[in-house]
């Protein structure tokens with residue numbers, strides 16, 4: 001049977017012929033010597049050290065599928081491979097091993113060589129390979145580019161052709177993007193780095209745009225998604241600055257970052273597209289490098305008399321005010337703080353405020369989410385590793401998060417999810433105040449204030465054998481329990497504060513506030529902040545956020561979920577709820593338009609407003625917790 005070769009493969013075959021290669025060529029068994037390979041790895045140290053963790057994660061996804069993960073340099077020489085033993089043995093037979101060159105000039109059409117030649121992700125399957133010896137393979141490769149857009153290597157998954165899976169290419173592309181983003185983040189030491197996207201939930205994911213600027217706002221570089229969103233090429237961007245691209249003076253960005261709880265910025269790019277932006281300031285005077293680690297922050301740093309940042313969180317809820325008063329008493333005294341509370345109740349914001357009001361405010365604030373990184377990586381992330389700690393290469397060492405927080409605050413989020421074995425190591429670090437990096441022998445002295453957070457009940461996890469009791473007692477110097485939003489009495493003030501941070505000053509209609517007070521808010525402050533951002537966008541030029549600006553899914557939720565119970569004394573409870581439910585459903589069906597809903601129900605708009613407000617008055621926020 002004959003079939004048409006895809007155009008890329010056909011031109012790769014023509015190139016292979018022009019190199020004088022023959023299809024029956026025997027694989028080349030002449031790899032670089034071990035010392036030459038080590039030297040090559042050393043030359044590609046940045047690429048190698050950021051790629052290996054991503055390769056390990058990628059390999060975990062495809063383990064036991066007769067595949068291997070490979071990294072090459074910019075010429076196609078394999079630097080590192082990870083794979084299933086049975087497949088590695090087969091791969092050896094065709095020299096798919098470290099130290100061997102897989103460029104098209106050397107091996108003819110193959111995913112690595114062709115991805116390099118085409119500068120694009122490429123899959124080469126079975127007999128699409130130029131050399132007959134490679135027909136048993138299926139390979140998917142994606143180039144890795146640096147911050148100038150230059151190809152610096154290739155990530156590839158190769159396996160037995162029977163193991164072909166159509167999702168492999170997507171996994172490889174995502175992993176290559178992850179490596180590029182990590183490299184990008186490590187490239188600029190003294191810079192402002194922006195993470196941006198048109199949708200706030202995409203910030204922190206592989207889809208985010210990243211762009212770096214000098215401290216005075218000149219453009220340095222952007223990653224692939226950043227270039228795409230900005231809609232300009234790297235050369236065109238060289239003439240730009242933070243203010244010309246994002247319409248805000250750089251001084252305002254500094255002001256924003258210095259504010260009590262800098263959330264996402266809502267900015268309008270030069271092309272008129274609105275984006276959400278998280279800024280990261282890595283400025284020399286602010287960021288502490290490991291090299292200066294042994295020096296502790298100067299004891300002469302004055303203790304700030306005012307708790308400006310903590311006070312900014314105090315918007316009138318009595319339980320929160322109590323928690324802040326407790327923090328005030330222990331600040332700077334070396335008492336570990338444990339923050340508990342449901343998801344989205346503001347645990348991380350509180351941790352940041354604690355750091356900013358502490359005498360260590362000038363030191364680093366380093367956060368690690370123990371639930372967000374694979375278990376295999378937590379250890380090296382937390383404790384760091386020494387040069388040569390990983391087999392196969394002279395991978396340069398890296399400081400762990402604990403060391404990076406030296407002289408400042410270490411925030412361990414989701415501490416309840418930390419694996420048991422690491423809990424023992426963490427306990428030792430806390431007791432001895434020393435860290436031993438992986439593969440290292442020498443303990444390094446470390447001085448950090450510890451703030452941890454969890455939404456688990458740690459006592460429960462102790463009873464279930466998932467959390468060490470001794471560590472628990474080491475962490476809970478002061479335990480702060482953040483109330484869920486449905487139990488807070490300062491909802492109106494919070495709404496006002498969240499809107500204050502926006503570009504445009506807007507009010508919220510009473511009817512909307514009434515609905516807010518009756519909602520159970522499973523996503524807490526995060527849900528409220530996101531809802532207000534969406535509603536503000538919907539409101540466009542209007543000064544007031546009304547019911548018709550609320551997203552449909554919120555009205556759906558309100559209708560579907562039980563409202564907060566009202567006090568037992570309230571009359572006609574059932575009837576009122578039925579009525580309210582009918583009103584909400586109708587509002588929902590009419591996109592939140594009160595006039596249309598009133599017409600459909602045959603009542604006046606005022607009746608709708610009155611019913612909404614009456615139900616809320618019967619159930620003041622903060623009275624009864626939602627079950």
Ligand SMILES: Nc1ncnc2c1ncn2[C@@H]1O[C@H](COP(=O)(O)OP(=O)(O)OP(=O)(O)O)[C@@H](O)[C@H]1O
Pocket residue numbers: 261263312313341342343344345346347348349350413453455497498525526527529530
């Ligand atoms: N005091 C506050 N004022 C205004 N918005 C706030 C405040 N605290 C939190 N938020 C909003 O809520 C979001 C979630 O807050 P945060 O990340 O601190 O919660 P968390 O409890 O740590 O969540 P998780 O348990 O999911 O890690 C923030 O991104 C912000 O939008």
